[in-house]
Amino acid sequence: MSSGNFYDALSEQLSGLLSGERDWLANTANAGALLFMELADINWAGFYFLHGEELRLGPFQGKPACTRIPVGQGVCGTAVATAESQLVEDVHAFPGHIACDAVSASEVVIPLYNGDHCLGVLDIDSPTVGRFTGDDLAGLQQFARVLLEHSDLPG
Numbered sequence: 751m752s753s754g755n756f757y758d759a760l761s762e763q764l765s766g767l768l769s770g771e772r773d774w775l776a777n778t779a780n781a782g783a784l785l786f787m788e789l790a791d792i793n794w795a796g797f798y799f800l801h802g803e804e805l806r807l808g809p810f811q812g813k814p815a816c817t818r819i820p821v822g823q824g825v826c827g828t829a830v831a832t833a834e835s836q837l838v839e840d841v842h843a844f845p846g847h848i849a850c851d852a853v854s855a856s857e858v859v860i861p862l863y864n865g866d867h868c869l870g871v872l873d874i875d876s877p878t879v880g881r882f883t884g885d886d887l888a889g890l891q892q893f894a895r896v897l898l899e900h901s902d903l904p905g
């Protein structure tokens with residue numbers, strides 16, 4: 751399956767999974783579980799929610815992780831500070847990367863917005879360097895849009 755088709759199918763699956771439920775916490779929990787179940791070669795998938803100037807751990811699948819990340823620090827904090835998704839081929843080459851699990855080798859982080867208001871990030875880690883391509887990023891951004899559209903968002 752091409753990655754476009756894979757992510758189209760994954761977003762369809764998410765849309766079905768979330769139909770009838772608009773609770774943000776419940777939906778992020780199920781979205782993270784779906785990613786962890788369906789994406790090959792990953793070791794962590796989940797969310798950090800923005801509280802003031804810090805990200806705090808939200809629903810996730812994988813090993814226990816760092817609970818608080820200041821905006822501007824690590825890959826997650828950089829995604830919030832720059833308002834840009836981060837596609838990191840080799841986390842050990844990323845200045846300030848925060849290693850929650852020593853196994854993680856590449857990472858993709860997508861900031862999530864309600865209008866202009868940043869809600870937090872979707873974060874996915876892989877044990878393989880270069881696991882995520884531009885197609886993965888585009889597919890995961892589509893996945894994040896489906897999640898946001900299906901949920902009542904915090905203000």
Ligand code: SME
Pocket residue numbers: 794815816819823824825826827846847848849850851854857873875
């Ligand atoms: N590596 C992240 C921290 C979160 S964990 O990957 C779950 C970062 O540098 O922000």
